[in-house]
Amino acid sequence: MRVILLGSGGREHAIAAALAADPAVTDLIVAPGNPGTAAIATNAEVDALDPDVVAALAVELAADLVVVGPEAPLVAGVADAVRAKGIACFGPSQAAAQLEGSKAFAKDVMRAAGVPTARSFVCTSAAELAEALDAFGAPYVVKDDGLAAGKGVVVTDSRDEALAHGAACERVVVEEYLAGPEVSLFVVTDGTAAVPLQPAQDFKRIGDGDAGPNTGGMGAYSPLPWAPEGLVDQVMATVVQPTLAEMRHRGTPFSGVLYVGLALTADGPKVIEYNCRFGDPETQVVLARLETPLAGILHAAAVGRLAEDPPLAWRPGSAVCVVMASAGYPESARKGDVITGADGVPGVIHAGTARRADGALVTAGGRVLTCTATGDTLAEARAAAYRLVDGVTFDGEQHRTDIALAALQDTVVIPAK
Numbered sequence: 001m002r003v004i005l006l007g008s009g010g011r012e013h014a015i016a017a018a019l020a021a022d023p024a025v026t027d028l029i030v031a032p033g034n035p036g037t038a039a040i041a042t043n044a045e046v047d048a049l050d051p052d053v054v055a056a057l058a059v060e061l062a063a064d065l066v067v068v069g070p071e072a073p074l075v076a077g078v079a080d081a082v083r084a085k086g087i088a089c090f091g092p093s094q095a096a097a098q099l100e101g102s103k104a105f106a107k108d109v110m111r112a113a114g115v116p117t118a119r120s121f122v123c124t125s126a127a128e129l130a131e132a133l134d135a136f137g138a139p140y141v142v143k144d145d146g147l148a149a150g151k152g153v154v155v156t157d158s159r160d161e162a163l164a165h166g167a168a169c170e171r172v173v174v175e176e177y178l179a180g181p182e183v184s185l186f187v188v189t190d191g192t193a194a195v196p197l198q199p200a201q202d203f204k205r206i207g208d209g210d211a212g213p214n215t216g217g218m219g220a221y222s223p224l225p226w227a228p229e230g231l232v233d234q235v236m237a238t239v240v241q242p243t244l245a246e247m248r249h250r251g252t253p254f255s256g257v258l259y260v261g262l263a264l265t266a267d268g269p270k271v272i273e274y275n276c277r278f279g280d281p282e283t284q285v286v287l288a289r290l291e292t293p294l295a296g297i298l299h300a301a302a303v304g305r306l307a308e309d310p311p312l313a314w315r316p317g318s319a320v321c322v323v324m325a326s327a328g329y330p331e332s333a334r335k336g337d338v339i340t341g342a343d344g345v346p347g348v349i350h351a352g353t354a355r356r357a358d359g360a361l362v363t364a365g366g367r368v369l370t371c372t373a374t375g376d377t378l379a380e381a382r383a384a385a386y387r388l389v390d391g392v393t394f395d396g397e398q399h400r401t402d403i404a405l406a407a408l409q410d411t412v413v414i415p416a417k
Contacts, residue, residue, distance in 0.1 A: 281372075
C-alpha cells in the first residue's frame, strides 16, 4: 500500500512511525513532513491547504490511501478533492469537518443529538459577550469559534481577561465551566461503524499544576487507571453514536477520526469539544500501545468497511509523553536554537524542528519535541519519558515536570454528585 500522510507536526511523526511499522505499507510519503519523518519516510513539499495540489500529488504518486493529519486541510476541503479523484482518503469532508471548524456548529449538532455538554451562548458583539459571562459567572470559558491550533480557549476567573479574549475574536462561544478531570477519546469511524481507541489525558496549560496560558498540549498518558469502568462504552452510546447519526441525518456523514474531549463531571461525562483529527500529543501515547497495524484500520474507515475489521489489539502497560517547548511558547516561539541529543533517538518525536544548511537540527516552532515512552507500569513509562527529556538540550527549553503525576499518586478526583 502506498500511503501519503499530510502534515508536519508531532502527531504526524507519530502516525508516520505507526504506518512505517505496518508491513502492508510499502511506500510512505509525508507531505511536507519534518526532520523526524524524513528518517522513516520520504518527505514531499506540498501546500497541504490547497485541495487541488494535494489531489494532484495523490494522483501523481498513485496513492492507495491519503491520511490527513491536521485540521486545517480538512476544513479547507482536501479530503473531498482527494476522494473526487477516486483515491481513498482518511478524514472527514469539508462539511463534516465543521465539527471542529466551528464550535457553534458543533454545539448545534450536540443539541440536536441530545449529547451531554455544557450550556453555551454564541456571541458576536461585546454586549452579547458581557451578558453571557454574567449568565454563567466565573470560571469563565471563552472559545474562539474558528480554528486556533488548540490555543483559542481561555478559562479564567478574570472577567477582564475573558472580555479581552472575546474582543480579539470575530465570534466566540461562551460556555458554563465543567468541573472534573478531562479525558480525550479518539474514535475511528467510516460514518456508521465506530471503533474507539484507548482514552488518554493531556495537559493543556504551560506550567506545572496547570498554571499559565493554554497551549496545544504539553504532555499526555494512556491508559487512565482512574477512569470509571464502562466509561468508553458509555461515551460511545451517549455521545459518539448519536453524533454520527445526526451527521448522517444532515447529509454530511462524518468519517475519519472523531476526537471527543470530555470532562468527567458530577453528572457524568460531558463533551467539552470535538476535533476532526487525531489530537497532539495524545496520539503519541495512544499509538505507542496500539498493536493492530494502523494502515489497515485507516483504510477500512476510508472505504466504508470498518465493521469488517477484527477488534483492536493493544500492548499491555502504559505510555507517557512530555512535550519540550521553545523559549517564549505559547505567546511566541523562538526559532533557530540548536538541538542536541534528539537525532535518531527512539521515542523522541519531532514537531517544531528543522534542518539548518549545515545539517544541524534546530528549533522551528512552539512545541519542538515530544519525548514518548512505554513501560509495564505508569511509573516506569513516566520515568522513561523523563529520561528522554534529560537527554535532549536546546536553549530556552521548557517542559512540565508533573505529567501523569496525579494519576501515579492516585489523586485524580471525579466530583461527587
